[in-house]
Amino acid sequence: MAALTKSFSFSAAHRLHSPHLSDEQNREIFGKCNNLHGHGHNYELEVTVTGSIDPQTGMVFDLVELMQVVQEEVLERFDHKHLNRETEEFHNLNPTGENIVHVIWNLLQPRLGAHLSRVGYGKPRRISLNIMERTRKSPA
Amino acid sequence: MAALTKSFSFSAAHRLHSPHLSDEQNREIFGKCNNLHGHGHNYELEVTVTGSIDPQTGMVFDLVELMQVVQEEVLERFDHKHLNRETEEFHNLNPTGENIVHVIWNLLQPRLGAHLSRVGYGKPRRISLNIMERTRKSPA
Amino acid sequence: MAALTKSFSFSAAHRLHSPHLSDEQNREIFGKCNNLHGHGHNYELEVTVTGSIDPQTGMVFDLVELMQVVQEEVLERFDHKHLNRETEEFHNLNPTGENIVHVIWNLLQPRLGAHLSRVGYGKPRRISLNIMERTRKSPA
Amino acid sequence: MAALTKSFSFSAAHRLHSPHLSDEQNREIFGKCNNLHGHGHNYELEVTVTGSIDPQTGMVFDLVELMQVVQEEVLERFDHKHLNRETEEFHNLNPTGENIVHVIWNLLQPRLGAHLSRVGYGKPRRISLNIMERTRKSPA
Amino acid sequence: MAALTKSFSFSAAHRLHSPHLSDEQNREIFGKCNNLHGHGHNYELEVTVTGSIDPQTGMVFDLVELMQVVQEEVLERFDHKHLNRETEEFHNLNPTGENIVHVIWNLLQPRLGAHLSRVGYGKPRRISLNIMERTRKSPA
Amino acid sequence: MAALTKSFSFSAAHRLHSPHLSDEQNREIFGKCNNLHGHGHNYELEVTVTGSIDPQTGMVFDLVELMQVVQEEVLERFDHKHLNRETEEFHNLNPTGENIVHVIWNLLQPRLGAHLSRVGYGKPRRISLNIMERTRKSPA
Numbered sequence: 001m002a003a004l005t006k007s008f009s010f011s012a013a014h015r016l017h018s019p020h021l022s023d024e025q026n027r028e029i030f031g032k033c034n035n036l037h038g039h040g041h042n043y044e045l046e047v048t049v050t051g052s053i054d055p056q057t058g059m060v061f062d063l064v065e066l067m068q069v070v071q072e073e074v075l076e077r078f079d080h081k082h083l084n085r086e087t088e089e090f091h092n093l094n095p096t097g098e099n100i101v102h103v104i105w106n107l108l109q110p111r112l113g114a115h116l117s118r119v120g121y122g123k124p125r126r127i128s129l130n131i132m133e134r135t136r137k138s139p140a
Numbered sequence: 141m142a143a144l145t146k147s148f149s150f151s152a153a154h155r156l157h158s159p160h161l162s163d164e165q166n167r168e169i170f171g172k173c174n175n176l177h178g179h180g181h182n183y184e185l186e187v188t189v190t191g192s193i194d195p196q197t198g199m200v201f202d203l204v205e206l207m208q209v210v211q212e213e214v215l216e217r218f219d220h221k222h223l224n225r226e227t228e229e230f231h232n233l234n235p236t237g238e239n240i241v242h243v244i245w246n247l248l249q250p251r252l253g254a255h256l257s258r259v260g261y262g263k264p265r266r267i268s269l270n271i272m273e274r275t276r277k278s279p280a
Numbered sequence: 281m282a283a284l285t286k287s288f289s290f291s292a293a294h295r296l297h298s299p300h301l302s303d304e305q306n307r308e309i310f311g312k313c314n315n316l317h318g319h320g321h322n323y324e325l326e327v328t329v330t331g332s333i334d335p336q337t338g339m340v341f342d343l344v345e346l347m348q349v350v351q352e353e354v355l356e357r358f359d360h361k362h363l364n365r366e367t368e369e370f371h372n373l374n375p376t377g378e379n380i381v382h383v384i385w386n387l388l389q390p391r392l393g394a395h396l397s398r399v400g401y402g403k404p405r406r407i408s409l410n411i412m413e414r415t416r417k418s419p420a
Numbered sequence: 421m422a423a424l425t426k427s428f429s430f431s432a433a434h435r436l437h438s439p440h441l442s443d444e445q446n447r448e449i450f451g452k453c454n455n456l457h458g459h460g461h462n463y464e465l466e467v468t469v470t471g472s473i474d475p476q477t478g479m480v481f482d483l484v485e486l487m488q489v490v491q492e493e494v495l496e497r498f499d500h501k502h503l504n505r506e507t508e509e510f511h512n513l514n515p516t517g518e519n520i521v522h523v524i525w526n527l528l529q530p531r532l533g534a535h536l537s538r539v540g541y542g543k544p545r546r547i548s549l550n551i552m553e554r555t556r557k558s559p560a
Numbered sequence: 561m562a563a564l565t566k567s568f569s570f571s572a573a574h575r576l577h578s579p580h581l582s583d584e585q586n587r588e589i590f591g592k593c594n595n596l597h598g599h600g601h602n603y604e605l606e607v608t609v610t611g612s613i614d615p616q617t618g619m620v621f622d623l624v625e626l627m628q629v630v631q632e633e634v635l636e637r638f639d640h641k642h643l644n645r646e647t648e649e650f651h652n653l654n655p656t657g658e659n660i661v662h663v664i665w666n667l668l669q670p671r672l673g674a675h676l677s678r679v680g681y682g683k684p685r686r687i688s689l690n691i692m693e694r695t696r697k698s699p700a
Numbered sequence: 701m702a703a704l705t706k707s708f709s710f711s712a713a714h715r716l717h718s719p720h721l722s723d724e725q726n727r728e729i730f731g732k733c734n735n736l737h738g739h740g741h742n743y744e745l746e747v748t749v750t751g752s753i754d755p756q757t758g759m760v761f762d763l764v765e766l767m768q769v770v771q772e773e774v775l776e777r778f779d780h781k782h783l784n785r786e787t788e789e790f791h792n793l794n795p796t797g798e799n800i801v802h803v804i805w806n807l808l809q810p811r812l813g814a815h816l817s818r819v820g821y822g823k824p825r826r827i828s829l830n831i832m833e834r835t836r837k838s839p840a
Contacts, residue, residue: 002518013153013180013222020336029337037222040153040180056440057449058516082153082177096338098282142798160616169617196720197729198796236618238562293713293740293782300476309477317782320713320740362713362737376478378422433573433600433642457642460573460600502573502597580756589757656758658702 002060003050003117008070010079013040017084018094038082045074045104046120049112061115073107097121142200143190143257148210150219153180157224158234178222185214185244186260189252201255213247237261282340283330283397288350290359293320297364298374318362325354325384326400329392341395353387377401422480423470423537428490430499433460437504438514458502465494465524466540469532481535493527517541562620563610563677568630570639573600577644578654598642605634605664606680609672621675633667657681702760703817705748708770710779713740717784718794738782745774745804746820749812761815773807797821 015038016030026034033039047070049061081087083095089103101121109116155178156170166174173179187210189201221227223235229243241261249256295318296310306314313319327350329341361367363375369383381401389396435458436450446454453459467490469481501507503515509523521541529536575598576590586594593599607630609621641647643655649663661681669676715738716730726734733739747770749761781787783795789803801821809816 002521004518011179011181013178016338018337032220035220035222035226037225038153038178038180039151039220039222040178040182041151042180042182053518053522057438058436058514058519060518080172080175080179082175082179085177086175094338098284098333098340099338101282102333142801144798156618158617193798193802197718198716198794198799200798234618238564238613238620239618241562242613291739291741293738296478298477312780315780315782315786317785318713318738318740319711319780319782320738320742321711322740322742360732360735360739362735362739365737366735374478378424378473378480379478381422382473431599431601433598452640455640455642455646457645458573458598458600459571459640459642460598460602461571462600462602500592500595500599502595502599505597506595576758578757654758658704658753658760659758661702662753 001050002053003048004060004063004066005046005048005118006063006066006070008045008047008067008075009042010045010075011040011042012078012081012083013038014083014090014095015039016094016096019092038084043078043100044122045070046118046122047108047112047116048118048120049115050117051115066112069108069111073111074104077107141190142193143188144200144203144206145186145188145258146203146206146210148185148187148215149182150185150215151180151182152218152221152223153178154223154230154235155179156234156236159232178224183218183240184260184262185210186258186262187248187252187256188258188260189255190257191255206252209248209251213251214244217247281330282333283328284340284343284346285326285328285398286343286346286350288325288327288355289322290325290355291320291322292358292361292363293318294363294370294375295319296374296376299372318364323358323380324400324402325350326398326402327388327392327396328398328400329395330397331395346392349388349391353391354384357387421470422473423468424480424483424486425466425468425538426483426486426490428465428467428495429462430465430495431460431462432498432501432503433458434503434510434515435459436514436516439512458504463498463520464542465490466538466542467528467532467536468538468540469535470537471535486532489528489531493531494524497527561610562613563608564620564623564626565606565608565678566623566626566630568605568607568635569602570605570635571600571602572638572641572643573598574643574650574655575599576654576656579652598644603638603660604680604682605630606678606682607668607672607676608678608680609675610677611675626672629668629671633671634664637667701750702753703748703750704760704763704766705746705818706763706766706770708745708747708775709742710745710775711740711742712778712781712783713738714783714790714795715739716794716796719792738784743778743800744820744822745770746818746822747808747812747816748818748820749815750817751815766812769808769811773811774804777807 015035016033017026018029021029047066049066051060053060077087077089083090083100090099093099093103101119104121105116105119108119155175156173157166158169161169187206189206191200193200217227217229223230223240230239233239233243241259244261245256245259248259295315296313297306298309301309327346329346331340333340357367357369363370363380370379373379373383381399384401385396385399388399435455436453437446438449441449467486469486471480473480497507497509503510503520510519513519513523521539524541525536525539528539575595576593577586578589581589607626609626611620613620637647637649643650643660650659653659653663661679664681665676665679668679715735716733717726718729721729747766749766751760753760777787777789783790783800790799793799793803801819804821805816805819808819
């Protein structure tokens with residue numbers, strides 16, 4: 001079994017704020033990340049696909065296709081956007097790292113199928129790195 | 141002559157939009173960076189101070205003092221903020237990399253005096269790195 | 281299942297020397313790392329916690345709590361210390377990378393419980409990277 | 421269970437060209453990577469060995485031995501070579517990342533046995549990273 | 561004065577071989593880098609332009625224009641090429657790091673004029689980094 | 701004018717303690733860095749040599765010679781040592797970053813002469829980076 005990981009990056013603004021919590025709870029839990037107008041990050045996204053090596057091409061997955069799927073499903077949705085204010089996905093969902101990788105998994109899975117094995121996400125400089133891993137048997 | 145460089149990082153949202161240009165010109169020049177609600181970055185800030193080595197302490201500048209000055213003048217102003225909407229400095233000034241280093245130079249210079257020799261600034265992953273250098277004789 | 285990884289760093293001196301080996305064997309196996317007064321490293325520590333995403337907060341684990349646990353159990357013990365001479369843990373235990381991650385696992389596990397899934401450790405610049413992984417069923 | 425990962429690097433030229441495809445198919449699939457004279461990369465190689473910690477030495481595997489095995493089996497074969505033209509392994513095998521890790525796994529496995537658990541390979545700067553993982557039970 | 565640095569990367573194969581030296585001298589001086597079929601690298605290129613900040617746009621130089629110039633003059637010439645065999649510039653010139661930055665300076669200078677202040681070049685992982693700096697007064 | 705920079709690394713233990721200050725002053729100024737048994741770092745060393753490009757070899761300085769000089773003068777002296785206890789240079793000199801680059805400049809200058817233009821030094825992860833620059837006219 002071989003795995004191919006490709007990294008992507010995008011820039012976005014976000015505000016940590018949960019609709020299931022009061023304003024006071026939001027301030028207490030998320031601190032300055034709850035700041036009204038939001039702040040921003042460069043997000044590093046890693047997508048891993050696994051499979052056997054095609055004996056004709058020597059590849060486990062077509063890299064060009066992978067890049068196109070991520071471009072269409074993720075980068076065009078989130079790059080240079082204010083996640084809370086300009087994306088449908090985070091209009092009522094707190095854009096924590098965990099929820100961002102969950103959403104991205106669900107956007108990529110229909111296109112990549114059983115090949116998708118990991119979605120990783122990090123804010124640079126180790127401030128926090130969130131990795132979503134699910135078994136390929138029960139991806140959703 | 142020895143030089144001491146300390147790196148800092150902060151996260152902020154910004155929107156590239158010049159008050160001296162029409163909306164159409166802003167869209168044409170800044171593209172998706174002109175997006176209404178802004179996007180975000182992790183900014184890497186480098187501050188360089190120079191001088192001779194103090195024979196008693198073996199230091200060119202007190203690192204603790206340098207960190208305190210940058211904390212007070214830069215990080216508390218800009219970290220986790222939307223630069224256009226929440227900072228006085230960029231209320232009427234386009235928050236390009238060039239203007240950000242210019243503003244930071246002018247904030248640090250009164251506190252660090254002739255020791256200040258460089259303010260560097262970068263968005264990670266080489267998308268763009270802007271460095272402000274002025275001679276110590278004519279800092280402003 | 282989502283995983284959250286947080287990186288930490290600390291600086292310490294150590295000397296590779298096993299009490300179960302003769303001085304000659306120690307010199308032969310550990311070479312210049314056996315040098316009497318020790319040498320030093322910046323250690324990169326990675327701690328991974330896993331779990332399901334809390335629907336209220338959108339988080340898999342409280343990052344502030346994770347940072348506090350690592351601060352109390354690891355950083356206050358080992359940062360800016362000579363591991364062999366100033367820590368109880370390595371007074372009679374050879375401070376190899378493998379033993380350091382083993383010790384750190386055992387320090388964190390009572391506080392993080394079943395959430396703890398990986399302790400990684402690296403000396404920068406790929407000279408050696410040691411990763412401790414145990415199944416969550418038999419953590420100790 | 422502890423794991424030790426050591427990184428290595430080598431520089432090589434290669435040309436993506438599959439003997440199982442027509443010239444036209446090769447051009448279409450591999451684009452400029454199919455360029456006749458080849459191009460080049462710095463390859464980052466990661467080798468992971470796993471095992472229990474030896475109570476005498478505090479090590480999971482002798483790092484010096486690991487470095488010697490990789491030097492003899494991989495670096496002397498591939499470093500500063502044109503993979504297609506100067507190595508037996510890729511004379512009739514397309515030197516994609518997937519095939520390179522496969523070949524390296526098969527070169528290392530007889531020397532490292534059940535300790536070998538992962539061969540990772542990356543072209544720097546996230547353009548593509550290929551990781552080979554197989555269970556230790558069925559390594560070939 | 562503000563400076564803007566943009567990084568680019570390209571992959572190429574090269575062989576260190578000087579037409580001014582005998583085959584024996586070439587082998588002695590360049591060792592395995594003189595290997596007949598060449599080897600390869602990922603090259604990191606840094607281009608720095610300096611100037612004053614335009615008060616209308618807040619920029620020192622149009623980043624889009626800079627990227628286009630480097631694309632046309634450097635990347636289309638050298639990316640995914642065998643420098644010795646497929647480029648006019650290095651047909652009779654030894655493609656050392658020093659000569660590569662010299663050639664790139666001369667390719668960029670007519671397009672960037674007095675704004676060009678530095679061409680930097682590095683093979684990743686600090687094996688060697690070559691930086692070309694000339695005063696803006698006598699750029700050629 | 702071309703410049704060649706080569707990076708090196710070494711691991712050492714040190715204790716910040718100035719013989720010109722009282723024990724109390726040392727504790728106050730250097731904090732936990734003044735800890736009796738010392739702590740440690742991986743040090744990154746950068747050495748820059750400048751000159752014109754030799755038309756025969758295409759090189760500004762012989763990289764092999766540069767590596768040999770740094771090996772003999774710096775790495776053999778300081779790598780895997782406790783700087784305060786095992787090196788003559790820091791027996792009575794506080795091993796701050798500033799003093800370390802100063803000492804390294806004075807060790808390299810007699811061997812590299814007018815070619816030496818910069819000695820840079822950093823503790824990884826931006827905690828502090830110290831750079832020594834002197835004009836080539838008055839190097840000592």
